[in-house]
Amino acid sequence: MSKASMMCYLPGIEAGEIDKKLAEMQALYPKLGVCALLPEAEKDKVAVLQAACKGCQVPIVGGIFPALVQDGHFRTGGVWLLFFREMPYFRLYEDLPTGAAEAEQIAEKVSADIRAQIDHTPDMTLFMLFDAMVPNIGTLLDNLYLHLANRVHYAGANAGSETFQPMPCLFDNERVIRNGVLLLLLTRHKGAILEHGYHTNPHTSYATSTNGNCISQIDWQPAFKVYQDLVREHYGEEVTRENFYQYGVHFPFGIVRANHHVVVRIPVMLAEDGSLFCVGEVPPNSVLTLLKAPTVRMVETLHNLTEGLKSLNGDVSDAELLLFYCAGRRLHLGIEMATTELEAFSGLTQASKVAGALSLGEIGGSTVHGYPLFHNATLVAARW
Amino acid sequence: MGRDDVLPVLYDLVVTIGSEISVKPLLTRTLQRLLYHTSFSAGFICLDVSPCEHEGGVVEVHLDAAVGDFDLIGEIGKPIHLPCALICRSAGREDEQAALLSALRCTQTQYKAYLRLPIDQCGVIVLLAAEIPETDLPLTTMLQPVLSHLAKAIVLCRSNDASTSVLVKQRDMLEQVFESSYSSVMITDDQGNIIEVNPAFTRITGYTLEEVRGRNPHCMASGRHDKQFYREMWSDITEAGHWEGEIWNRRKDGEVFPSWLSINQIRDKSGKLLHYVGTSSDITKRKEAEAQIHQLAFYDHLTQLPNRRLLVERLQQAFSVGTRSGQHGAVLFLDLDNFKTLNDTKGHDTGDQLLVEVAKRLDACVREGDTVARLGGDEFVVILESLSTTSDEAAAQADMVAEKIRDELSRPYQLSNHIHYSTPSIGVVLFRGNLQSLDDVLKYADTAMYQAKTAGRNTIRFYDPVMQAAIEARAELEEDLRHALERDQLRLYYQVQMDSRRRPFGAEVLLRWIHPERGLIPPAKFIPLAEETGLIVPIGLWVLQTACAQLRLWQSKELTRDLTLAVNVSAKQFRRPDFVKQVQRTLVESGARPALLKLELTESIVLENVEDTISKMRELKLLGVSFSMDDFGTGYSSLQYLKRLPLDQIKIDQSFVRDIASDPNDAAIVQTIIAMSEVMGLLVIAEGVETEEQREFLDLRGCHAFQGYLFGKPVPLEEFEVQLKGQ
Structure with missing residues (x-):
């Protein structure tokens, strides 16, 4: 018997088709579970998926993203059904708190729930799908890490609408929720590889006043003024209040980590007082650098991803891979170049299938078993 | 990280340390930032490390914080033995130390390098990595001022934790009191707007905190109190800082209920008004109980x-x-x-x-x-x-x-x-x-x-005052009657009963009360009183006993040996369940011959409960006692019952006898009674025979036994015995 594919892309979301696929897989794997990825345009079809799975008594979880990734293409229709031979432990948490104390409490509760599931299995990955509208993902990850540390690998992506309009975007068999997180504890899974390929600028500044995802001051000066100076000084471009929204995605900030890794933060909004709002939190006193988009080295990114996957999992040719591709990156590179990057990824890895979605932020460890970080503008790849 | 980054790193660490006020987050956040800046992957902090006794030995420590390693996090707070070489030495950065670090028993990562940073006299920070992160910075000396700063922060945070712990305990206790109090508690701001209520408030009023927050307590006013009531209440609160009293409020569901409310002002040390606190208890049940008690007591x-x-x-x-x-x-x-x-x-x-x-x-x-x-x-x-x-x-x-x-x-x-x-x-x-x-x-x-x-x-x-005087006299008589027996004021009078040949065959005993002040009180005056008050029972027994004793005395004399005595039995006496036994005991105790005792019953006694009457009569008949139906003809005289009763004699009432010669009606009645007695095989005796004419009339019609003034009035025993001898 040939090994069944655990990834299935259905171009149309029809109850009959889904039932047929579920029945086929359930015959092979009686304890079957599903993680479904839906594009935003198909968000109304969640109920169809839930009803089909309920009918077959198959547990289902999933998220709604701006678009799907299917091998070398971005898709705005259809659905990915990613199968588990046996549904792993999962939890859907709704309305995550934003206050510091409450965030600590929920992280403690989530960690306790996860810890109760941890046995002697050596490799476990805490796979997380957040609603992109949750403003304190970085803080929540920090708090989770304080409890779970290096016991699990961390990987994940953010779901939601590309317009950043609030939308219920995470679901299980019964619910479709917003402002929450879907957690899956994958066993015998070695985590994910995350790369962005941006080159750092040797000049660094300091985020001297921040609050969540808002940078008020850089080097004790209004953030927007410093941003204007840096872009002018390093790239000769004049950023004004008017053209800021076109420039932000091409000149993002990088938070420089101690090990020289850079976490990308795309500024997306400018406040009256000159504060800059980014996708993702900027911790106080972060070492900032200005990144220039055209210097994205695509080949290096893809090489690092492929090699990373191999170092984690061995040979991945013919494997089924999961890939989250940042929506901000696609915006910056343009659809054509982004699609090329996807095609190249499929080719380089020689994967039998690449399934995934266009994401609104990505989560990965800084090193193997490393600190979970909330990124922008990256690709996150993992073996399914 | 270059030398240019040293100051920002120190700045970040100092800000981090200065931001915390409690030991646990202080250590955890500092450790997090150190790992961030140094690129070590995990680390732990031990405070209060004892001095090492042997260079190559181990020391028992507690992990006060750990970051980045799941196994070390699991050891936080527990005692752990670690090599002195790792914990107790001066600041240092070492590689190729897998053997030494294996003492940590970390399973997820095999650490080979560490950075040890002593915190003055407070403890030690150890950062861990699988490979030593490259740096050209003198980390140990560079971080020294930060560690001194941390040592002072630890002392301050510990002190703060201790005082916070006391405050938290106090707060928890007060909160528990507030939450679990059976009395309703409501706290307002200085303007009287509600800011906090406890669960008892919600239970009693039906309002949750969300529903009343920011509102004036007047929203629960029942409308039962006028403005003056509230004016006086607020006057007390303002002047004395306190008011206490009963108030009617309205629950959320509209029900008006009484409560006992106490309102206090809360002021700060300078006397500034901060809050009003209202404590109350629902006294609905108490009120209901009071009303019930009042109802029971007065209604x-x-x-x-x-x-x-x-x-x-x-x-x-x-x-x-x-x-x-x-x-x-x-x-x-x-x-x-x-x-x-x-x-x-x-x-x-x-x-x-x-x-x-x-x-x-x-x-x-x-x-x-x-x-x-x-x-x-x-x-x-x-x-x-x-x-x-x-x-x-x-x-x-x-x-x-x-x-x-x-x-x-x-x-x-x-x-x-x-x-x-x-x-x-x-x-x-x-x-x-x-x-x-x-x-x-x-x-x-x-x-x-x-x-x-x-x-x-x-x-x-x-x-009418005259009537009142009569009633009062009656009451006095009743009181005297209660003592008549014990004071030996009762006497038996004997009225002779004779046959046609004027031979005495017996007597009826009649009760007389000889009062020391009132003299002889007629039976018609005190017998009904005795009946009403129940005194007739002991008196009746005395009569029976006295009559039986007399029968016994007479037995020794020829003249009186065969005389019968008729004793009247009252209804109350006869109805007593032990009446038969009472007669039996009296007969036994006195030694009188039962055949000489004749009990006189009235029609009303008999008809009150015929079955009981028949049963008792039969029992007494078995002893030999005989019965006479007194006042026959005055009542209903149901022949049906009469037939069933084991009677021996019927006594024709004196009211018929009185006009027997002149009233044809009475004559006819008497004739019928006599005829009926014959049919039923009963003896018949006429009472109230006062004239020869009456006697003759009766005798002619078959009544051969008589009692009445014609033969003798009721007289005391001595007189009766003299009378007998005279006959």
């Missing part, structure tokens, strides 16, 4: 009318009002005619129904402000107030109400499944102010009611 359970206690209070009030106004009042004392018969024949439930209906009708007959009370049994009292100042008019007004009551109470009653007719006897007494005592007024009303009863029932009588 009759059956009719819900005021009872005697409340009647007395109301009467006192009426007296006071009358004293001030000069107006008359009236007390109407009511008793239902033949109520006892209804109770006896239809049962108490039906009797109770009648009383309830009477109460309703009475209530409807009077004005608001007048009082209708039930004293007990079938006795009711009505107090009429504010009648005229002149007695004649007041009497007319009272009479009018009494007539109305009589009419109303005489209407038929639908009781269960039958129609009942009842009438009242009403006694009325007027009063004005305190001219008469309360007891007197009630007593006079009672007297008047008796007068009404005597006058033939269904009657209204105003109090």
